[in-house]
Amino acid sequence: KISRDWERFAKKADSSDERIERSLLKKIGSMGINEKQIALILSRSAYPGKLTLWGDDDFDQLSKDILFVSKSLVPLGNKADLIDEKTAYRIRSIVSNCAMVSGDYDLAVQKAYSHSMISSLESNFEISENVPEKIRIALEKIRSFFSEKWVSRINYFLSSVVTDRLKYIVVFPVYDEGQWTDKAGNILPDAFLVPEGSTALDLAFRIHTDIGNGFIRAIDAKTRRVVGKDHVLSDGDIIRIVAKTS
16 A cells, blocks of 8 residues: 555655655555656656655555556457447447457458468558459458458557557667677567666666676667767667676
């Protein structure tokens, strides 16, 4: 419970020189939330500037904001291929912002693409000429379904949750900033999801604690620019971490 032993905690925090985010991290960090996310939470609602002034309403709001920022629940309606548009909108009138998807159809598209039956994984894919008629009819039905405005694709839905709701970006750590490879020569071998506002040092610690502790500098592989530990990462950055490790 967040409010447990709050008075003693709040008095100690308010009398210190620590930022409120850092103080709260000690109290709620065990809930799987970091300092940057706490800063985002504080910007979302009108919390008192002093922790000693917080009350039950603030604790309730904090609980909601923690769930929103770090453990978002987003409604998803599967098997939308079995309903019509009218039913979909009726569901959305009951469950706000419910994305309507079809796992079966998305899987069928992936399988068809892997067998060169369609031109791409996009909703407006082209069907190959040598596809058997029965399969062609099924693929045309799927393509028509995905063209409906009330239908979402699962991959787009997940990307939206990660970037728009959770506020994460994708960065690519590499060993060779010139070739964008790891030691074995694999191109862009890893992709890391990190919160917006993460720094080069944050990425170093995500890779390995020893690399974070031994951080010397980072290199932006796209610009070849040397950056420091406080360099804020952007979505799609390709970064080499130079570190001293034992």
